[in-house]
Amino acid sequence: MKQIYMDNGATSFPKAPGVIESMTYYLQSVGASVNRSAYTSAYASENIVYETRELLCQIFDFDNPENMVLTKNVTESLNVLIKGLLKPGDHVLVSSMEHNAVMRPLNGLNNHKITYTKVPCDSHGGLLVDTIDSLIQKNTKAIIMTHASNVSGTILPLEKVGRICQENELLFIIDAAQTAGFMPVSFKKLHADAIAFTGHKSLLGPQGTGGFMITTPLAEMTSSLMEGGTGSLSYEEIQPRYMPDKFEAGTPNIPGIYGLHAALSYLIKEDIKTIYEKEMALTSAFIMGLMNISKIAVIGIPETKDRTGVISIDFRNRDNGEAAHLLAKNFGILTRSGLHCAPSAHQTLGTYPHGTVRFGLSHFMTKHDIHDALYAIHHISTSGGSNGI
Ligand SMILES: Cc1ncc(COP(=O)(O)O)c(C=O)c1O
Structure with missing residues (x-):
């Protein structure tokens, strides 16, 4: 059948044409890690990782490849952002349409005196934007919101939410799992402070790829969730403070990044x-x-x-x-x-x-x-x- x-x-x-070939090429003919060695194939893989950051910048209308952090999926990205940013006493707003990738980390922080309020949505999943002002509290630090529902497909009006964040000096963190690669998503137009994405949905890349882009001030406020080897500052036993190493400990999914590179090139070409x-x-x-x-x-x-x-x-x-x-x-x-x-x-x-x-x-x-x-x-x-x- x-x-x-x-x-x-x-x-x-x-997946996008070229993804399988690119991953196979890495595994068969390159094989080297990144940021750790000084021979030609190591430089080749480093180049692909850097180019992937640049392609992502192009896709998300974002200017700074150093602040384009690669992770294994949007869930990891949201965990880094939520757990690294929020401190006891903080409050955030989310929509009533969130995925558990936002809700579970937030609920996990509940006993650390971090609270949230859901901005209501109508029965079609449409965000009731006008209610946001009345839900902002003195201790509200950020709005964390999905760009589109993974259940109903409803797109939330995040440009408006971004403006509300600017007016009220709130940080704006977006879960773009369902929109990245499906439609143009502009970091600048959304007035975002961070956008988290996953590589294996409409970005047409392999599973185990994803990331987030983040402004420098927010990156400085956010602590790293994972710490370890980065291939940089190896004489120090503390995590580098600079980007993207701050948030990228351990050997990355290099075959996955090769695949994502091919997928992003396809999306840009088409x-x-x-x-x-x-x-x-x-x-x-x-x-x-x-x-x-x-x-x-x-x-x-x-x-x-x-x-x-x-x-x-x-x-x-x-x-x-x-x-x-x-x-x-x-x-x-x-x-x-x-x-x-x-x-x-x-x-x-x-x-x-x-x-x-x-x-x-x-x-x-x-x-x-x-x-x-x-x-x-x-x-x-x-x-x-x-x-x-
Ligand atoms: C809106 C939304 N957020 C988060 C996720 C989690 O994605 P991943 O499993 O790639 O981390 C998904 C996908 O399942 C999703 O649709």
């Missing part, structure tokens, strides 16, 4: 705006088709404005987990059901605790794939309930 991969909200597949338009055309066709299926509910914004290509649906007459299973087993449509590591988002959207079936589109898909997926959803939604498979 042909398989149609629609789990791009979790991780993208396929142009993210063009990729975005292609994915949104597919998203529009998919949503229009879903609207004609009566026994499901489309969760979140029922149109293409202010959303990504992540679409959640709720089967009215069957369990969503069972529906996802049937989609895979009988039609080769690969999705993800459940709560998607974002219980608060499901509470906001009214789909807690049963969850949804989530479809994550990719510009590599075709109209034919969308047609096949719609056919399968229609078939499953009309072919009886739990005991009438």
Whole structure:
């Protein structure tokens, strides 16, 4: 059976052309570590790592490659930022649509007298920006917010939030897991102090890659979570204070970075705006088709404005987990059901605790794939309930 991969909200597949070749090239023909040795292949890998920082700067409209820190994913990046910045007595604002990559580190800090308030969102996941002013407290230090929901695909109006941060002298930390590579994301336009990203979703790179970019003042305020060898200042037994070494201890995922380098080069060559338009055309066709299926509910914004290509649906007459299973087993449509590591988002959207079936589109898909997926959803939604498979 042909398989149609629609789990791009979790991780993208396929990867960008060139990713596999670049990783294989490193493993077969380069092999050297970075910042530690003085021979040609070590310089070659160092160059690729530096160029990767530069490509990321280009993609995120960010000026300083030294402040582009490479980590293994956005979860690690958010942990560094949250745990390195917040001190006892601090308060932060988040949205009610956050992923556990934000909520769990924050809740982990609760017994350290660090508190948070959720800015409410409507039942489509749209941020109620006007409530922010009234939620800011004397001890509010930062707003930490996802750029787009990984459940409903709703894009949050972060330019406005960035302006509110500037007006109130709050730090602004963004989780761009769902928007990086999907749409243009500008560090400058968002008035961000730090943007965390992961390399394996719409940036089309391999798993185990990610990072964050950070302003120098925020980098100075943030302590490092991991400390160890950097290949620099080896005579000292304390972590270097300068960037990016402050936040990059231990040997990095060099094959992954080679893969990410190829993926970023592809995105720049193809142009993210063009990729975005292609994915949104597919998203529009998919949503229009879903609207004609009566026994499901489309969760979140029922149109293409202010959303990504992540679409959640709720089967009215069957369990969503069972529906996802049937989609895979009988039609080769690969999705993800459940709560998607974002219980608060499901509470906001009214789909807690049963969850949804989530479809994550990719510009590599075709109209034919969308047609096949719609056919399968229609078939499953009309072919009886739990005991009438
Ligand atoms: C909004 C959001 N934040 C954080 C994450 C965590 O990503 P990763 O597992 O790559 O750290 C994800 C993906 O699952 C996500 O969608």
